[in-house]
Amino acid sequence: MAREGERGQVKLLGATLSPFVVRVRIALALKGIDYEFIQEDLKTKSELLLQSNPVYKQIPVLAHNGKPVCESMIIVQYIEEAWDNKAPNLMPKDPYDRAIARFWAAFIDDKLFPYLRAALFGQGEQLQKAVEDSVTNFLLIEEALRTNRCFAGKAYFGGDEIGLIDIALGGMSTFIKAVEKATDSVLIDPEKMPLLTAWMDRFCKSDGVKEVMPDPVKHAEYLCARRASMVSPPTGN
Amino acid sequence: MEACGEEVQVKLLGGSTSPYVLRVRIALALKGIHYEYIEENTQNKSELLLKSNPVHKKIPVLIHNGKPVCESMIIVQYIDETWDTRAPFLMPKDPYDRAIARFWAAFIDDKLLPCIRAVFRGLGEQCQKAVEDTVANFLILEEALRTNLCFSGKAYFGGDGIGFVDIALGGTLAFVRALEKGTDSVLIDAEQMPLLSAWMDRFCEADGVKEVMPDPVKLLEFICATRVKFASLPAAN
Numbered sequence: 001m002a003r004e005g006e007r008g009q010v011k012l013l014g015a016t017l018s019p020f021v022v023r024v025r026i027a028l029a030l031k032g033i034d035y036e037f038i039q040e041d042l043k044t045k046s047e048l049l050l051q052s053n054p055v056y057k058q059i060p061v062l063a064h065n066g067k068p069v070c071e072s073m074i075i076v077q078y079i080e081e082a083w084d085n086k087a088p089n090l091m092p093k094d095p096y097d098r099a100i101a102r103f104w105a106a107f108i109d110d111k112l113f114p115y116l117r118a119a120l121f122g123q124g125e126q127l128q129k130a131v132e133d134s135v136t137n138f139l140l141i142e143e144a145l146r147t148n149r150c151f152a153g154k155a156y157f158g159g160d161e162i163g164l165i166d167i168a169l170g171g172m173s174t175f176i177k178a179v180e181k182a183t184d185s186v187l188i189d190p191e192k193m194p195l196l197t198a199w200m201d202r203f204c205k206s207d208g209v210k211e212v213m214p215d216p217v218k219h220a221e222y223l224c225a226r227r228a229s230m231v232s233p234p235t236g237n
Numbered sequence: 238m239e240a241c242g243e244e245v246q247v248k249l250l251g252g253s254t255s256p257y258v259l260r261v262r263i264a265l266a267l268k269g270i271h272y273e274y275i276e277e278n279t280q281n282k283s284e285l286l287l288k289s290n291p292v293h294k295k296i297p298v299l300i301h302n303g304k305p306v307c308e309s310m311i312i313v314q315y316i317d318e319t320w321d322t323r324a325p326f327l328m329p330k331d332p333y334d335r336a337i338a339r340f341w342a343a344f345i346d347d348k349l350l351p352c353i354r355a356v357f358r359g360l361g362e363q364c365q366k367a368v369e370d371t372v373a374n375f376l377i378l379e380e381a382l383r384t385n386l387c388f389s390g391k392a393y394f395g396g397d398g399i400g401f402v403d404i405a406l407g408g409t410l411a412f413v414r415a416l417e418k419g420t421d422s423v424l425i426d427a428e429q430m431p432l433l434s435a436w437m438d439r440f441c442e443a444d445g446v447k448e449v450m451p452d453p454v455k456l457l458e459f460i461c462a463t464r465v466k467f468a469s470l471p472a473a474n
Binding site: 055064067069070071074075077078081082084095096098099102103106107140 | 292301304306307308311312314315318319321332333335336339340343344377
């Protein structure tokens with residue numbers, strides 16, 4: 001068997017609409033890494049998926065030379081480190097800036113995403129509260145864009161180029177817009193969040209990103225259907 | 238003013254009962270970094286804490302040369318990357334091993350700790366269910382110690398020396414043991430989890446760790462007193 005090149009064999013187990021999968025696809029696209037994409041059916045998970053991610057049984061899973069890496073932002077950091085001689089660099093060099101990047105990536109996963117999900121599947125008061133909490137957290141990110149010295153005045157959270165936080169949040173762009181449509185709510189208000197709005201437009205049009213972003217119409221349809229099947233009609237108090 | 242040594246500019250805002258703070262103290266101790274420790278009263282947070290961690294308003298916060306770093310495992314990575322010529326090295330060098338270390342640290346934060354918190358806060362049946370969930374997650378860690386090529390047969394998750402995952406899990410041990418006493422439950426059963434039990438003993442006796450472990454009597458008092466408060470709260474509907 002011929003020796004595999006540095007790239008080796010890269011497979012991505014995923015689903016095209018998953019924001020977590022989109023994050024990984026963006027990182028792979030930015031680094032120019034070829035890979036085999038294996039679309040998983042989440043109702044009947046493949047043997048490969050169950051074997052590669054026995055703890056969570058979830059996508060995305062990156063398999064590099066047969067070795068699986070799980071959890072989207074861990075995969076993104078892995079891609080950065082395994083292909084560290086390939087531009088662009090997705091993480092800053094300075095340890096403090098790296099800590100800031102990790103902080104906001106964690107914020108997006110731990111504080112923002114749960115509320116987006118709660119909004120998507122919520123009704124009535126629960127929906128209202130989830131929307132308010134999402135907006136509060138988006139406003140914190142807007143504030144960070146405005147005042148944090150790492151980000152203020154730059155094209156991206158990563159500076160002149162897309163970085164970790166951009167991927168963490170930007171990978172969710174069509175998901176966020178689809179949640180807005182499905183719940184008939186406004187999460188990113190251009191008037192209240194001008195920097196975030198401008199950043200998201202810029203991000204979604206960037207090379208590497210635009211080719212892998214889900215079709216917003218399909219994404220909205222998909223989430224509307226999921227919401228309809230999960231949310232049971234109110235039975236009355 | 239004389240130039241201060243590198244370490245004089247390190248402050249840690251913490252609390253004596255927090256496993257998250259303990260993780261950071263362990264990392265600082267292992268690296269031999271001197272710092273000023275500031276005990277926070279979480280019922281009456283200091284201006285410095287609120288200013289340093291405006292997003293979460295939580296401990297631990299590491300302040301290095303006036304710049305705050307938040308979130309315990311982000312702080313641990315920051316310590317490792319900033320004092321990167323000082324042994325021990327808390328993260329592996331190989332990108333794949335680093336991804337595995339991050340995966341298990343995230344598992345401990347996302348799956349294990351919420352269950353431990355639920356044991357702490359829960360009463361009666363809720364507490365019992367939380368105990369079962371916690372045991373299930375510790376069993377997953379036992380399995381990883383047994384079968385994962387990165388860990389099996391080694392003294393620590395980090396190999397011959399304490400590493401990232403050891404700190405993530407080890408920081409919780411004092412709290413877990415006190416919680417077992419305070420709730421009259423068994424979370425780490427030596428018979429069901431021989432590897433984890435052996436690792437736990439080894440970790441708690443390691444240099445750097447044993448000096449910063451909290452007083453188990455005080456920790457148990459804190460847990461019991463707090464649980465009494467939870468019990469006296471009006472029952473949620």
